[in-house]
Amino acid sequence: MYTVSLVFMxxxxxxxxxxxxxxxxxxxxRPEAARLATRVIMVLSLATGVSVGLLMLLVCNLWGYAYSNENEVVEYIARMMLLLSVSIIFDNLQCVLSGIVRGCGLQRIGACVNLSAYYLVGIPAALCFAFVFHLGGMGLWLGIMCGVVVQMLLLLAITMRTNWDKEALKAKDRVLSSSLP
Incomplete structure (x- = not known):
């Protein structure tokens, strides 16, 4: 969790x-500028996710020593780092897509996507992997990863279907309505 919290920054x-x-x-x-910024940040997010994921793979056998000298703990962390390195890529994309949706003023839709992805997919999958398939902590993380992937795919679909011109008009209307006495 400390590693994920650090990397999530x-x-x-x-x-x-x-x-x-x-x-x-x-x-x-400027809807075209918003569209361009979205494309740039997606590429940047993918690049940083892959870079950090590869770094995690490179240090997976050493990272456990930051937490313990016991071989069992170090080996468990090494196995988890393999899963975390993949998780980081999806988490990067999900976080950036959430930002795009918030920037469009679609916070309510984003909240519904978050709730449904984690409560309808992530948590049940985590419980199933951990306790039905007896994968323990790795199963819990696999389930949360399922929730992240669903969230990322839903937010990606929303972003890809965004009519940027229409969003610019809606933003203008929001600005004008908030400035009226």
């Missing part, structure tokens, strides 16, 4: 940045 920052950028571009009436 990268996509968290990217998600906040793209949320601000998309909302500013849409509010300024």
């Amino acid at each position: 990268i996509p968290s920052g990217l998600g906040a940045a793209i949320s601000t950028r998309v909302s500013n571009e849409l509010g300024a009436g």
Whole structure:
């Protein structure tokens, strides 16, 4: 969890940045700039996710020594790092896509996607993998990964179907309605 929390700071920052950028571009009436920023951040997110995932694979046999000197703990962490390295890629994309959806002013849809992905898919899958298939901690993480993948795919579908011109008009209307007395 400490490793994931540390690594999650990268996509968290990217998600906040793209949320601000998309909302500013849409509010300024520049839908093409918002679309371009979305494409750039997706490539950047994928690149950082793959880079960090590869780094995690390179240090997977050593990382456990940061937490314990016991071989059993070090070997368990090495096995988990393989799963975490894949999880990081999806988590990066999911975090950035959440930022895009927030920047478009679709927080309610984003919240529904989060709740459904984790409560309808992630948690049941985690319980199934961990306790039915007896995978323990790895099963719990596999289930959460299933939730992240579902969330990422739903947010990707929303982003790909976004009509940027329409979103810019809606942003303009929101700005105008909030400035009226």
